[in-house]
Amino acid sequence: MRRIISATVLNESGVLNRLTGLLTKRQFNIENITVGHTEDPAVSKVTLTVWVEDDRKAEQLVKQLHKQINILKVRDLTNMALVSRELALIKVLTTPDTRSEIKMLIEPFRATVLDVSLENVTLEVTGDSEKIDALIELLRPYGIKEISRTGVTAIPRGTQKKVLELHPYSIM
Amino acid sequence: MKASWVAEKKSVETSLVSGAELFIQGLQNENVDVVFGYPGGAVLPIYDALYKAEMKHVLTRHEQGAIHAAQGYARVTGKPGVVLATSGPGATNLVTGIADAMIDSIPLVIFTGQVATSVIGTDAFQEADIVGITMPITKHNYQVRRAEDLPTIMKEAFHIANTGRKGPVLIDIPKDVAVKTAKIKENSDIHLPGYQPTLQPNILQVKRLNEALQLSKKPVVLTGAGVLAAKAEKELLCFAEYHQIPVAQTLLGLGSFPADHPLCLGMAGMHGTYAANMALYDCDLLIGVGARFDDRLTGNLDHFAKKAIVAHIDIDPAEIGKNIQTEIPIVGCAKETLSALNQTAGEKGDTSDWVIHLSTYKSEYPLTYKTDENELKPQKLLQILHEVTKGAAIVSTDVGQHQMWAAQYYTFSAPNRWITSGGLGTMGFGFPAAIGAKIGNPDLPVIAVVGDGGFQMTLQELGVLQDWELPVIVVIVNNKSLGMVRQWQEIFYEKRYSHSLLDIQPDFVKLASAYGIDGKRAVTEEEVREALTAALSSKKPFVLDCVVTADENVYPMIAPGKGIHEMIGVRG
Numbered sequence: 156m157r158r159i160i161s162a163t164v165l166n167e168s169g170v171l172n173r174l175t176g177l178l179t180k181r182q183f184n185i186e187n188i189t190v191g192h193t194e195d196p197a198v199s200k201v202t203l204t205v206w207v208e209d210d211r212k213a214e215q216l217v218k219q220l221h222k223q224i225n226i227l228k229v230r231d232l233t234n235m236a237l238v239s240r241e242l243a244l245i246k247v248l249t250t251p252d253t254r255s256e257i258k259m260l261i262e263p264f265r266a267t268v269l270d271v272s273l274e275n276v277t278l279e280v281t282g283d284s285e286k287i288d289a290l291i292e293l294l295r296p297y298g299i300k301e302i303s304r305t306g307v308t309a310i311p312r313g314t315q316k317k318v319l320e321l322h323p324y325s326i327m
Numbered sequence: 328m329k330a331s332w333v334a335e336k337k338s339v340e341t342s343l344v345s346g347a348e349l350f351i352q353g354l355q356n357e358n359v360d361v362v363f364g365y366p367g368g369a370v371l372p373i374y375d376a377l378y379k380a381e382m383k384h385v386l387t388r389h390e391q392g393a394i395h396a397a398q399g400y401a402r403v404t405g406k407p408g409v410v411l412a413t414s415g416p417g418a419t420n421l422v423t424g425i426a427d428a429m430i431d432s433i434p435l436v437i438f439t440g441q442v443a444t445s446v447i448g449t450d451a452f453q454e455a456d457i458v459g460i461t462m463p464i465t466k467h468n469y470q471v472r473r474a475e476d477l478p479t480i481m482k483e484a485f486h487i488a489n490t491g492r493k494g495p496v497l498i499d500i501p502k503d504v505a506v507k508t509a510k511i512k513e514n515s516d517i518h519l520p521g522y523q524p525t526l527q528p529n530i531l532q533v534k535r536l537n538e539a540l541q542l543s544k545k546p547v548v549l550t551g552a553g554v555l556a557a558k559a560e561k562e563l564l565c566f567a568e569y570h571q572i573p574v575a576q577t578l579l580g581l582g583s584f585p586a587d588h589p590l591c592l593g594m595a596g597m598h599g600t601y602a603a604n605m606a607l608y609d610c611d612l613l614i615g616v617g618a619r620f621d622d623r624l625t626g627n628l629d630h631f632a633k634k635a636i637v638a639h640i641d642i643d644p645a646e647i648g649k650n651i652q653t654e655i656p657i658v659g660c661a662k663e664t665l666s667a668l669n670q671t672a673g674e675k676g677d678t679s680d681w682v683i684h685l686s687t688y689k690s691e692y693p694l695t696y697k698t699d700e701n702e703l704k705p706q707k708l709l710q711i712l713h714e715v716t717k718g719a720a721i722v723s724t725d726v727g728q729h730q731m732w733a734a735q736y737y738t739f740s741a742p743n744r745w746i747t748s749g750g751l752g753t754m755g756f757g758f759p760a761a762i763g764a765k766i767g768n769p770d771l772p773v774i775a776v777v778g779d780g781g782f783q784m785t786l787q788e789l790g791v792l793q794d795w796e797l798p799v800i801v802v803i804v805n806n807k808s809l810g811m812v813r814q815w816q817e818i819f820y821e822k823r824y825s826h827s828l829l830d831i832q833p834d835f836v837k838l839a840s841a842y843g844i845d846g847k848r849a850v851t852e853e854e855v856r857e858a859l860t861a862a863l864s865s866k867k868p869f870v871l872d873c874v875v876t877a878d879e880n881v882y883p884m885i886a887p888g889k890g891i892h893e894m895i896g897v898r899g
Contacts, residue, residue, distance in 0.1 A: 164521075165520075165521065169458065169459075169462070172459065172462060173462055176462050176463050177463070180463050211648060211652075214648060215645065215648070215649055218644050218645035219645050221644070221645075222643070222644075222645050223467075223521070224466070224467040224487060224519065224521050224522045225467075225521050226521055227520055227521040
C-alpha cells in the first residue's frame with residue numbers, strides 16, 4: 156500500500172542521508188520525497204511517499220524514523236484528512252495547429268503556460284498526483300518531450316472530520 | 328567531585344583552549360578513566376593532549392582490538408567504552424566493532440581523526456567519509472566543524488550512547504579543529520528535542536499484563552540483554568518468584584537470571600535447552616523483557632509462541648511488533664517496568680502444573696554429549712572451566728561452536744560476566760573484549776574462550792597482555808577447524824568441508840612465548856585442570872591451547888527454517 160509519511164527534522168547536514176539510508180537498510184522503496192523549510196529555520200519538513208506491504212511494515216517505518224536523533228516528529232498522514240499537492244513541469248511538442256488545442260485542453264486543469272517556442276510549450280500544473288497523471292495521459296498523444304515532477308508534499312487539514320483507521324502506535 | 332569540576336571549569340572559562348584540550352576536558356567531565364586507541368596523523372594533536380593530561384590509554388595493536396576492548400569494558404562496567412583512532416584506515420578498521428556494538432546495544436563513544444576541514448572532500452591522504460560509512464551502524468554520529476562545538480557534542484554523545492537503548496556514537500574530529508583554539512562556552516547544556524527515551528511504562532499496559540498474568544496457566548519470561556543494561560536483575564527475580572514463572576534467556580541475556588535457580592530454563596534459541604524452547608513453543612503467555620526476538624532465537628516464526636498472548640517490554644518502541652505480533656506492548660526501561668509490575672501485582676495465576684512440567688523437561692532432556700576417555704570433549708572443557716573458576720569468572724567469546732558450548736556449559740549465576748558477540752557474530756571479538764573487561768573489572772578472573780580460527784584474527788593483542796601484564800587467560804578451544812562452518816557443512820552440505828579445516832596452524836604456545844607469555848598445550852582433562860589452576864593463581868597472562876575432539880557438534884540444534892520445537896540431537 157502507498158503511505159504518505161511526514162517527518163519534521165532538524166535542519167542539519169546529513170539528516171536526509173540518514174533518513175534515506177535508513178529506508179534503504181530496512182528495505183523500503185521511496186516513491187517520492189520532498190524536503191523544504193518550515194516556519195522554523197532550524198527545522199525542515201520531509202514528505203515521503205513509500206510503498207509498504209502491510210500495516211506492520213508501515214508501523215515499523217514510522218518507529219524506525221522516529222528513533223533517529225535528529226528526526227523530531229514522524230506522522231503517517233495516509234489515513235488522515237489532508238491536503239496534498241504536487242507540481243509538474245511538462246514540455247509538450249506543438250505545431251501551429253495543436254498549440255491552441257493544447258491551451259484549451261489544459262484549461263480545466265488550471266495549468267499555465269510558462270514558456271513557448273516554435274516546437275514546444277512548457278506547462279506548469281499543480282494538484283494531487285492523480286490529477287497530474289491524468290493531464291500527462293491527455294497530453295501524451297501530442298508528444299511529451301520532458302517531464303519534471305516535484306513529488307508530493309502534504310499537510311493535514313485543520314479539521315479532522317473522520318479518521319478512518321488511525322493506528323494506536325505505542326511510541327509515546 | 329562535581330563541585331570541583333565546576334570550579335575548574337569556571338577558572339578556564341576566559342582562557343582560550345585548543346580543540347584537543349577541550350576533548351580531554353570532555354573526557355574528564357564524563358569521568359572517563361581509560362581510552363582504547365591507536366594513534367595516527369590526523370589525531371596527532373589529540374594524542375599530544377593525551378600525553379600531557381596523563382590520561383590512561385591502552386594502545387592495542389590494531390584498531391579492531393581497541394574497539395572490541397572498549398566493548399568488553401562497557402559490557403562489564405555499564406559505562407560507555409571510549410575509542411580513539413585516526414582518520415581513513417584507522418577509522419575504517421573500527422567499522423566491524425561499531426556494527427557489533429550497534430546490534431548488541433553496547434554503549435561506546437568513538438572518536439576518529441579526520442583530515443583538515445580545508446581538504447575534506449578532496450580525497451586527501453588518509454581521508455575516508457567515516458560519518459557516511461558509519462551512519463547505518465551508529466546510534467548517532469557527528470562531525471565537529473568548530474572547536475567550540477566539541478564540549479556540547481561530547482556531552483550529547485555520552486548521553487545518547489548510555490541512555491535509552493544503548494549504542495555506539497561516533498565523533499569525527501578534523502585535524503584543524505583539534506588545533507584551533509576556542510573560548511569555552513559558559514553554557515554547553517545539551518538540547519536534544521528529537522531524543523527522549525521512554526523509561527516509565529504506560530500504566531494501562533502494565534495493568535493489562537497483570538490481568539493476563541492472573542489468567543495464565545503457562546507463562547514464560549524471556550529475558551535479554553535489556554535486563555542487564557537496565558540492571559534489573561533483582562526486579563526480574565522478584566517478578567519471576569512472585570508469579571512463579573519459568574525464565575528463559577537469550578544468548579545475550581545469560582546472567583540476567585541465576586542459572587542455578589529452580590525457575591531457570593537456560594538459554595533458548597537455535598542451540599538452546601529443550602526446556603526453554605518447548606516453554607516458548609507451548610506457553611500461553613510470553614513476556615519478552617529487553618529481548619528482540621531475532622531469527623536465531625525464534626526459528627521459524629510460524630511455530631513461535633503461536634498459542635501465546637505476547638507481552639513485550641522494551642525500551643526501544645521499534646522492537647515491539649518488529650518480528651512478532653504483540654498483544655501487550657510496553658515501552659519502558661526493564662527496571663522501571665518490572666518494578667511497576669511488582670508494585671501493582673494482583674493475584675497470582677496458578678502455574679504449578681506448568682512449572683512441574685518444565686522441570687520434568689529439564690531433568691529428562693538436559694544438555695548432554697557423548698563422553699570419550701581418549702579425547703578432550705569441548706563441552707567438558709567448559710565444565711572444567713566452570714569448576715576451576717567456581718563459576719565466578721568473566722567469560723568472553725567469539726562466535727561459533729566454542730561460543731555455544733560456553734553459553735551452554737559455563738552457567739552464569741551473576742550478571743555482567745558474559746561477553747559475547749551475539750547479533751553480529753564477530754570472529755576475533757572475544758580476546759580483545761577480555762582485555763577491556765579485565766581493565767574494567769580487575770578483581771574477577773577473566774577468561775577469553777576462543778576458537779583456533781577466531782583467535783588468529785586478533786591475536787596480535789597478546790602484545791597488550793604483555794605490555795600491561797594483564798592476567799587474562801586465553802583458552803583456545805582448538806578443533807583445527809572453523810567449527811560451526813564445518814558443522815553446517817557436515818549436516819547440510821554432505822560433508823563437503825569447503826575451506827573450513829585449519830590443519831595448518833601456528834604453535835600457539837610458542838606464539839605466546841614470543842610475546843613473553845606463558846602457555847601450555849593441553850590434551851587431557853587433567854592437563855586442563857592443572858594448567859588452569861596454576862594460571863589462575865599466578866595472576867599472570869596465560870594461553871592454554873586445548874586440543875578438543877575435532878568433529879564434535881553443537882546440540883541440540885534447530886535447523887534453519889524449522890520451528891523452535893523441532894530440535895535435533897536432543898538426547899545427545
